[in-house]
Amino acid sequence: MSRAVTLDDAIGALEQAFMDYNRGDIALGGRLMAPCGKPGDTSLVLPATHIRKQYYGFKQATTFSENAGRGLPTVLSQYFLYSNVTGQPRAVMDFMEMTSIKTGVAAAIAARHLARPDTRVVGIIGSGVLSRPVLAAICRVMKIERVNIFDLNPRQARVFATYAQEVLDVECLVAESSRGCVRDAQIVCTCTTSRKPVLDGDDLSPGCHINAMGSYNLDMQELDEKTVNRADRIVTDVPRDTLNASGDLACLANKDVVAALDRIMSGEIPGRKSEKDITIYESVGFSVLDMALALFAHEACLSKGFGQDVAFSSRDSEQ
Secondary structure, X not given: XXXXXXXXXXXXHHHHHHHHHHHOOEEEOOOEEEEOOOOOOEEEEEEEEEOOOOEEEEEEEEEOHHHHHHOOOOEEXXXXXXXXXXXXXXXXXXXXXXXXXXXXXXXXXXXXXXXXOOOOEEEEEOOOOOHHHHHHHHHHHOOOOEEEEEOOOHHHHHHHHHHHHHOOOOEEEEOOOHHHHHOOOOEEEEOOOOOOOOOOHHHOOOOOEEEXXXXXXXXXXXXXXXXXXXXXXXXXXXXXXXHHHOOHHHHOOOHHHEEEHHHHHOOOOOOOOOOOOOEEEEOOOOHHHHHHHHHHHHHHHHHHOOOOOOOOOHHHHHO
């Protein structure tokens, strides 16, 4: 899929998706979660309809925690795309790589609109699959000079540091603690599946922007209460859905600080008001972005001869 969709393609497609959603061109479906596998594993279904382009579809994502011991991915994802005119299937995609790219690009778009323009240092907690596209996308939209990385697995953090330095040409320091990772960072990204806070809100610098990218249900929590309640503005994709789904925001005392990113991008409401504001982008999964990226990938693959279009035959259509 990455042969057909570049990082710059994804940034353009998802910025457009936020604006399409703002104008009503993409309709959001309801989140559906179901238990699967062992206790604690989940299946998440995220539907959406692109009204203007006449497609609908949904992403299905699962976590199977014991897959690591089987030599299999712990997170799996597929996208199912259909015609909104006939209901016929148009594509089925393995969406694991695309999901990571989508999440990274969403973090970059949020940083572009909420972080201080003079940001040069990023702190990332968690050096797994998600951390690379998050940093790569932020580096495409901002002039990042250094990244601090912290992970409970120091070896994995060192592998990430090599990637940052050799592939992205960004200085990377491996921190010994979350405090060392975030204390001088102007953007902090949490890229974990933690069920308890991974940083102390007292360690954050004034003016810091946080991308909380890992927690997507009430049983998961990356941010502590101090971080959440220090925030001058909390931005998300759909405030109502996020408040109902995010373990990070369960402790939020002032829900009036929560705003939708598409409305900030359109200029309807302000984001950051001062250089000292602390801002948070809380992401729990936004089906609008999955739809937009799946549709872009589908069209790009067809134009470049990758993959195979999935559709009923004309005989099936008549029955």
